[in-house]
Amino acid sequence: MKKLFAKDQENRKTVKKLELEHFILKQISTNSNFLRTTRWNALYKLSIMQKKSSKTLISNRCIRTINKKTFNKFTSFSRTVFLKLVKSGYISGMRKSSW
Structure with a gap:
């Protein structure tokens, strides 16, 4: 039980730490005012971000x-x-x- 709780707390910390970066990259990739290469780079960075940064892992x-x-x-x-x-x-x- 303690292991599950520790794992959940660790997941919450990583999501909180990477939440702002994920939000900024998402906004850049969807904004048509930026250059196409900038949007592609933002999408690429989003795709290589850790899978642990997803909010769906938090229970x-x-x-x-x-x-x-x-x-x-x-x-x-x-x-x-x-x-x-x-x-x-x-x-x-x-x-x-x-x-």
């Missing part, structure tokens, strides 16, 4: 259980961990409701 995971299937994007916890925290009173203002 949202629970902070405690490193589970990615039941991840809640609003709380960064999985559903079960969130319910346990609410029941134990660590999250104030929330309580379990039944219907």
